[in-house]
Amino acid sequence: MRVIVPLVAVMVLALIGYAGSLVSPGLFGIIIPYAALLIFVGGIIWRVLKWAAVPVPFRIPTTAGQQKSLPWIKDAKYDNPSTTFGVIVRMALEVLLFRSLFRNTSMELKKDRNLAYIQELWLWGAALAFHYSFLVIFLRHFRFFMHPVPPFVPLIQAFDGFLEIGVPTLYMTDLALLGAAGYLFFRRIWYPQMRYISLMNDYFPLFLILGIGISGVLMRHFFRVDLMAVKELAVGLFSLHPALPAGIGAPFFIHLFLVSCLLAYFPWSKLVHVAGVFMSPTRNLANNSRMKRHINPWNYPVKVHTYEEWEEEFHDLIKDCGLPLDKE
Amino acid sequence: MSSISYQTPATDWMDTPVEFRHGNWCHSANPKSLEYLGLPYPRKWAACEDDWKLPENWKEIVLEGMRDRLQRFRTFRIFMDICVRCGACADKCHFFIGGGDPKNMPVLRAELLRSVYRREYTLAGKIMGKMVGARELTVDVLKEWFSYFHQCTECRRCSVFCPYGIDTAEITMMARELMSLVGLSIDWIITPAANCFRTGNHLGVLPHGFKDSIDFAADEMSDITGVKIEPSINRKGAEILFVTPSADYFASPHYYTLLGYLALFKEIGLDYTSSTPTR
Numbered sequence: 350m351r352v353i354v355p356l357v358a359v360m361v362l363a364l365i366g367y368a369g370s371l372v373s374p375g376l377f378g379i380i381i382p383y384a385a386l387l388i389f390v391g392g393i394i395w396r397v398l399k400w401a402a403v404p405v406p407f408r409i410p411t412t413a414g415q416q417k418s419l420p421w422i423k424d425a426k427y428d429n430p431s432t433t434f435g436v437i438v439r440m441a442l443e444v445l446l447f448r449s450l451f452r453n454t455s456m457e458l459k460k461d462r463n464l465a466y467i468q469e470l471w472l473w474g475a476a477l478a479f480h481y482s483f484l485v486i487f488l489r490h491f492r493f494f495m496h497p498v499p500p501f502v503p504l505i506q507a508f509d510g511f512l513e514i515g516v517p518t519l520y521m522t523d524l525a526l527l528g529a530a531g532y533l534f535f536r537r538i539w540y541p542q543m544r545y546i547s548l549m550n551d552y553f554p555l556f557l558i559l560g561i562g563i564s565g566v567l568m569r570h571f572f573r574v575d576l577m578a579v580k581e582l583a584v585g586l587f588s589l590h591p592a593l594p595a596g597i598g599a600p601f602f603i604h605l606f607l608v609s610c611l612l613a614y615f616p617w618s619k620l621v622h623v624a625g626v627f628m629s630p631t632r633n634l635a636n637n638s639r640m641k642r643h644i645n646p647w648n649y650p651v652k653v654h655t656y657e658e659w660e661e662e663f664h665d666l667i668k669d670c671g672l673p674l675d676k677e
Numbered sequence: 678m679s680s681i682s683y684q685t686p687a688t689d690w691m692d693t694p695v696e697f698r699h700g701n702w703c704h705s706a707n708p709k710s711l712e713y714l715g716l717p718y719p720r721k722w723a724a725c726e727d728d729w730k731l732p733e734n735w736k737e738i739v740l741e742g743m744r745d746r747l748q749r750f751r752t753f754r755i756f757m758d759i760c761v762r763c764g765a766c767a768d769k770c771h772f773f774i775g776g777g778d779p780k781n782m783p784v785l786r787a788e789l790l791r792s793v794y795r796r797e798y799t800l801a802g803k804i805m806g807k808m809v810g811a812r813e814l815t816v817d818v819l820k821e822w823f824s825y826f827h828q829c830t831e832c833r834r835c836s837v838f839c840p841y842g843i844d845t846a847e848i849t850m851m852a853r854e855l856m857s858l859v860g861l862s863i864d865w866i867i868t869p870a871a872n873c874f875r876t877g878n879h880l881g882v883l884p885h886g887f888k889d890s891i892d893f894a895a896d897e898m899s900d901i902t903g904v905k906i907e908p909s910i911n912r913k914g915a916e917i918l919f920v921t922p923s924a925d926y927f928a929s930p931h932y933y934t935l936l937g938y939l940a941l942f943k944e945i946g947l948d949y950t951s952s953t954p955t956r
Contacts, residue, residue: 411844546779
């Protein structure tokens, strides 16, 4: 159920894109993409501001190594950072190389009461491939967004298509994106624990992105569209002088509408982890509570039990056993 | 050990209620300790009973508590929004590894609280409910929280493996605070806290109790070595305040460590004193 509904939803969205291309290309070609982009940018800013408005009362970075103490004890500079530089390196390794996922292990309980941890890099590999190929594909699309084409685009195309298979040439990142996203979906339904915890909110973005990728690949290799007209539309959108040329085929509108849906859905879903990872207090704080005093911004006076109160309660007991008293 | 099954139950996790059996629940806090600390709704109740004697407006209290904490703890707010259910944390919790209960997977432990958060704080949760993993806060949900948030030791191992560092320990702390707002705490936490408040040590040992134990230990050491040892307690003007772990005067074999350092301090002439309230 949780899988079928999002799948049908994405198919319905694709159909809407198709219908839109026939009925109202102006709405689907200009107005909806602009609205989606506004919702995306505004939504992300809104989420970030909402998080930033809440204070971080305590220093709680998660550490995975030796804390800095005496000078002759080697501390884990990046796993237990005590300086801002350490935090930056840790965050960079996390965001660029998915460091935490690289630690991932799978567990096996053997018959002789032995628990074994085995390195498990499929999740790390698929996640990295997925995110990086998405980035490369996005950068390649600047061929359409800008005129003249920025110099990094032909460079990327040269590397991406170096296998020179097919005309137009098959891009490795296309395969990587679909393969990695496909694997991420597959592992979500294959492993029982993953099936148990997955929600519609997990399947929907996967199907949406798979839909975008598949429609893109289909458009490039099978159902060709008028690329010059597409470029005219795209340059118009990005230079804020939108114009809708005639004759752009339906596959393009399906692709564009799915992209617009992804942009509009982004800020209200788990995809905001893009911004959240930088703001997570367990990763972006240095573990320096022993060196620097941190004050809780909403600290309030706490009721304490003083020595005088303790002595008053047990006065007779203390006197009887001969211990010293402040007040006889 | 070989009987640990990691098979997921046939029922969906929202439809699998907790079963409180003999030995799988913690004793509830002694009302006297709660009263001493000024914590709300002290009363006698037990997890195995059906009626937990919750106050009438328990749901409002918990939800208001949640709203308040979402405004004071950025961790709480971000961790509720960021989880992508990648499952990297799933087999990292030693409680899950040792028991096979899927609600001990950190991702699902967080979902126990997150599902209520979604229902209250997200539009999709309010409209689409269970389909998007949102659920109403009911007494059964509260009971589930009581069972599972006391099966987390807040060791934070899961947080190391999470790509964003989502800390189930933080979430557990939030859930325990929310439960404590309606008087659902465990004795193992509250009574030591009340004891610390009143007597300065978590066992509630009174001044003469500590003095007698230390005197007894000193006498025993004196018998063994033939050298008279006079331990110092609560002496003003000492150079060093020596705070001994409570286990050292309560149990073997640590008891012999106590005898050892009493003798050591005498031998090196250390200017120390112990403290009856603190240890």
